[in-house]
Amino acid sequence: MGKKIKRAISPTREENYAEWYQQVIKAADMAETSAVRGCMVIKPWGYSLWENIQRGLDKMFKDTGHKNAYFPLFIPLSYMEKEAEHVEGFAKECAVVTHHRLESDGEGGLKPAGPLQEPLVIRPTSETIIGATFSKWVSSYRDLPLLINQWANVVRWEMRTRLFLRTTEFLWQEGHTVHATSEEAVEETLQMLEVYREFVEEHMAIPVVTGKKTDSERFPGAVDTYCIEAMMQDKKALQGGTSHFLGQNFAKASEIKFQSEKGQEEYGWTTSWGVSTRLIGALIMTHADDDGLIAPPRIAPLQIVIVPVTPKEETKEDILQFCRDIEASLKATFYHGQALRVEVDQRDIRGGPKTWEWVKKGVPLRIEVGPREFEEGKVFIGRRDRESKDRYGESKEDFLNNVTSTLDDIQKNLFERACQFQKENTKKIDSKEEFYEFFTPKNQKKPEVHGGFALCHWSGESEVEEQVKKDLNVTIRCIPLDKTEEEGKCVISGKPSRQRVVFAKSY
């Protein structure tokens, strides 16, 4: 007791949060930087999380009537110019293709050649190129709603990048839909926000606040932007996904018109919505601890790893067979509609480093089987949501019978833990002094302490947003959807307000 436990990740969250994040990614072997500025290599463990995100979301998109398609990587410069706010929002971060071949530079090297008549922008998002296509697909109300999704890579030239959170190239999905009425488009926007909330909370065990962005944080060209906001362990907010009601802005820019039931020509109402590999960053910063990643069972690349411990040659084959039998039973077990993901780790390395590797990778359940367990028909179980010393034995039969409920219990435990953290660090604040103190405590020792979510009245003035951004680097993350009307006064300006909004520092 009182003795400091040695942790697998150094520095710890408390010592240096930003560096801890990088070290978790390294320890779990999830991603690394590449030779290309700001672009990452997503390693198999990290990519497998993305595959599971894709599989889960893709099913939910299809269940709500959406179909996948694929549109060009390139956007002609002239298309970008069609929506004024949109191009202004993205102009500073566009990678531009200007040539279509290479030729000798006369010094043994190569130089770009074959200049393009019109430069091509690599999609930072696809509203304009998809809009141009939709204008051909839509001609009558019978063609609506048009419900399309694309899984793709996009490029936004970022000056300061961090693995998963902000990279020049990232992977994402972008839904694009067209509707006959404003009401239907708003309904779609909110439906997809709800899909995101459900997926992120139930599959990834990340609690979120759903809400609407203020005008200053809207997507360039949107009428309304809705978002899910999660709280990371450093108490900063992370925007996990957005759903935009685009009104008729892009329909007008791209000439998406249809003949209504009454025979009139009208512009369509469009939406777009997306989540990206950034969600993996959110997963890490919600669940990982000072021993590495903790992967919620529903999304984990591996849900169970079986480690045979075979000190003696004579019992080795028996123990391996015992493990393989367990593996076979687990692989035949369904968990939330899919066969369990399980592996017997037979590699010839020592037990300690082997176990720690799986701890760092965040596998929810680790099973060890040594000579004693084999003799007694038992398994020794380590749950990643508990302390590593906190292991327990169970008969093989009980383990197999309980395994899906054990996994569900881990999933639930991770979610509740994160909910508790969010709750503890969310505070209603009604005075300006307390607001400033919340985000810059006088007794602050570490720069990584960021207050949390401040629920405050806001008058609706953009001046207030500008001021707290300048003073504290705090922004309004969202105007919560589940708000209850409440009279009050803006925490900064003192002007009348009818709602509390979420203020926080953010990624």
Add this chain to the structure above:
Amino acid sequence: MGKKIKRAISPTREENYAEWYQQVIKAADMAETSAVRGCMVIKPWGYSLWENIQRGLDKMFKDTGHKNAYFPLFIPLSYMEKEAEHVEGFAKECAVVTHHRLESDGEGGLKPAGPLQEPLVIRPTSETIIGATFSKWVSSYRDLPLLINQWANVVRWEMRTRLFLRTTEFLWQEGHTVHATSEEAVEETLQMLEVYREFVEEHMAIPVVTGKKTDSERFPGAVDTYCIEAMMQDKKALQGGTSHFLGQNFAKASEIKFQSEKGQEEYGWTTSWGVSTRLIGALIMTHADDDGLIAPPRIAPLQIVIVPVTPKEETKEDILQFCRDIEASLKATFYHGQALRVEVDQRDIRGGPKTWEWVKKGVPLRIEVGPREFEEGKVFIGRRDRESKDRYGESKEDFLNNVTSTLDDIQKNLFERACQFQKENTKKIDSKEEFYEFFTPKNQKKPEVHGGFALCHWSGESEVEEQVKKDLNVTIRCIPLDKTEEEGKCVISGKPSRQRVVFAKSY
């Protein structure tokens, strides 16, 4: 009899093969050209085929020990220069990013700004960027074999493009592996070729010849390139996939080195292999007919469509319920490990156009249920591999009991039909005169008739390849793997030869 049947696709294959191909894609709503030169939009029906290709191959890759990862879209120019043959092969078709933002051009428009210090090439293939990463991942023989696959988009600036067959941007997978020995790398190369053969033949019902490319057709930088070659209905060859043994060429270019078991530093042996959305073009040109696409059941976006025919309001709901019951039974039926893909088409459009839409889209089984079928507990069945008038009735129970074997029968039938076509148009040719006649028949009426596969002796001289390419636009598609040694004389030069190779015109 004798009366010409009206077909859904105009022109027919015989009338104008190239235009027929475009019209099938249009009729089946699979893809279209975009505003960006050479880039296509893959529409939901076409993309669904790609999703099914991905799902099938991805499982086979994982079953053979490969893991997915993701590498940057961009390749620094200096990386491209590392392998001399490689850069020469791709220099003429590289899209080059030279700027990272847009700014006002002073005339109300935008121009590229923020020039990059080093231009970035958009990956035409990823050997160099992945090689640079692998050099960090590999340090000991214990790290080998390294078995990685990537699903990605690539860009090759093509001057003449055709939907699916040759587009500037396309979707593909590229496997990249590193091995400790030459033997293991060759074994991997051939294993993946066999994975492609099995997938393309068994899932897509496309018969292929497996073989090795001649030096002139090798992948730039490879030691040996292996391929699968299929015969299209115009008798031209289409390369469906390639698997490259790269020797130590790229390992040396990228410094992929490892400490061997004996403690010596050695270069790794690498492979790469890929298939692309081009396979969809192969699928169309193997199976489609003058009524549109025919999708083999294992790969079909929808395997069964149920069309209720409801002429009278009073029986409408009963018939719809009967259809929905069948749909539910089918969705609970597994076919090659997956739930059947089925849909009830309740759209309020006339029966004729509705049926023809599904014919053109190539759905393997169409089920119609009208008042009479409902009364008798029957269904009326149309198989897409048979003439459209060739339909039959079956009791609902029999249909449901037989459905998976019916689908297997369609799959088998399509494959056998394609095998038969390939066989009929493959000919052993031993004289130069016959060879020239085979590829330019004197009685030729249409430019689309291309002879077929000529199995001929070849001396190994590249001059022969140059000559037949110049004279006939014919190339050696491959040196078949299953060749039996046979003494002979080169069909063109008369020099001694020990093997027959496949000559053909090609896509």
